[in-house]
Amino acid sequence: MKQLFAALAIAAAAVPALAHEGHEHNAFSKPEDAVRYRQAAFSVMGTHFARIGQVVKGEKPFDKAAVQADVAVVEALAKLPFAAFPAGSDLSNSKAKPEVWKEAGKFKAGADKMQGEIAKLSTAAKSGDLNAIKVAFGGVGQSCKSCHDNFKNK
Amino acid sequence: MKQLFAALAIAAAAVPALAHEGHEHNAFSKPEDAVRYRQAAFSVMGTHFARIGQVVKGEKPFDKAAVQADVAVVEALAKLPFAAFPAGSDLSNSKAKPEVWKEAGKFKAGADKMQGEIAKLSTAAKSGDLNAIKVAFGGVGQSCKSCHDNFKNK
Structure with missing residues (x-):
């Protein structure tokens, strides 16, 4: 038991900012945590999508395994950011348009559309x-573009 | 064919910063792209690891499916950042210690250790x-802590 608590203390120390459940539908205790999280998820996803783009545009040779690996990362990450738009997270460092919250159904449909295409x-x-x-x-x-046009500031 | 090019143009427009292969072992054209990518991957991974931590510490009820989903994200993301420490990416906004590059073998062993634990x-x-x-x-x-102690500035 003592060992377990020691391990937990170490584990906790290794994670600088622990997220605490705000309420049932929001896993982020602070709006800025949600913004950072969704931007990070989109960023990693975009990097791997861009790598596929290089192959598609002939800028990089086609390596089937590499494309599959990139698609797997895109697919895993595509599910994440849409859970990170809680009310009140329209902060100044976010490029999210007010429509994300005003037209939540349309935003959700856009996210679903993207996941279907992926x-x-x-x-x-x-x-x-x-x-x-x-x-x-x-x-x-x-x-991507359709959602960016409707829901993301330049 | 015309449609394909139109689609590609749209796709390219949707990805603001396309990464271009620098050389064979570095998928990032600019060191700052590598820093942003690895920080984003660690950040998303840390968020999900912290959620498991809340369950482990009894701050959140144990939901088996939720823990499995968080572990799956941690596992998928844990593979990514270690490919994003090219030489020359020890930028001022990075917390990576010089040991990342000076003791590359030890750093790799730490990354492998973490993946085994995950x-x-x-x-x-x-x-x-x-x-x-x-x-x-x-x-x-x-x-996590072992690697942070050895390879990450506070």
Whole structure:
């Protein structure tokens, strides 16, 4: 038991900012934590999506395993940021437009659309057919752009 | 074909900062891109690890599915940041100590150790045994702290 508590103390020390449940539907205790989290998730996702883009545009040779790995990261991360737009997190360092909260249903539909397009990209990546990957990549990109146009300031 | 190019143009526009391969072992064209990427990956990982910590410390009720989902995110993200310490990315906004590059083998061993501990946490989470989760969480936390002590400035 003593060992367990020692391990927990060490573990706690290793995590500088512990998030505390605000209320049932908000896992972030402070709005700035939600902003940082969603921006970080979008950033990592964008890096891996851009790597697929380089292949699609012929800037990088097509390596099936590498594309599959990038798609897997995109797919895992795409689920995360949309849980991090609690009310009151429209902070000045956020590029989220007020429509995120005013048109929550439309925002949710956009997130779902993107995840559906990413699922298609995942299927295409598994097939290894570069043309199918190109088409599916375009579909994901359009879903990104559509949401950015409606919900994200430049 | 025209449609494909239109889709690609849209996709490219949706990704503000496209990473370009620097050289074979560095997927980041600019050191600051690598810093931003690794900090973002650690940040998202830390958020989900902290959520498991709340359960382990009894601050949040134990929900097996939620813990498994958090562990899955931790596991997916734990693989990412260590590919983002190219030479020359010891920038002033990075907390990485020079030892990251001077003792690259030890740093790699620390990263591998953490991933091994996370694999144990994943097994524990799948078992649904809260005591096993607590022990495995402590192991991951110790691997975090050990690396932070050696390789990260406060």
